[in-house]
Amino acid sequence: MIMPQDFSYNEPADVYSTDGKGARKRPVSYRRFATSAEAIRFAVEQLPQIMQRGTIMEIGEDRYEFADIRALYESNGYPLPRDSDGEEDETAARPDNGTAG
DSSP: OOOGGGOOTTSOEEEEEOOSSSTTTSOOEEEEESSHHHHHHIIIIISOHHHHTTOEEEETTEEEEHHHHHHHHHSTTOOSOOOOSOHHHHHHTSOOOSOOO
């Protein structure tokens, strides 16, 4: 794998995903992204977990499996905001509407 600090998040990328079991017999999902950063965000934040294990990202001639995609997402160089798992924090941060009681 390319080291995350050497990775260009601005290159166009293709994402292929399947449920990972018997891929030859299962349909494959394909999406094209203007930047690899957007492709990485899609793979990590939007694909169901069962699809992630069968996900490949292609950038030119380079291929990245999901473990590589995850490492790029978690890298300090990843340029997009990450989806926080703390949706509960958003509801806790809502202003009080004055109907306490």
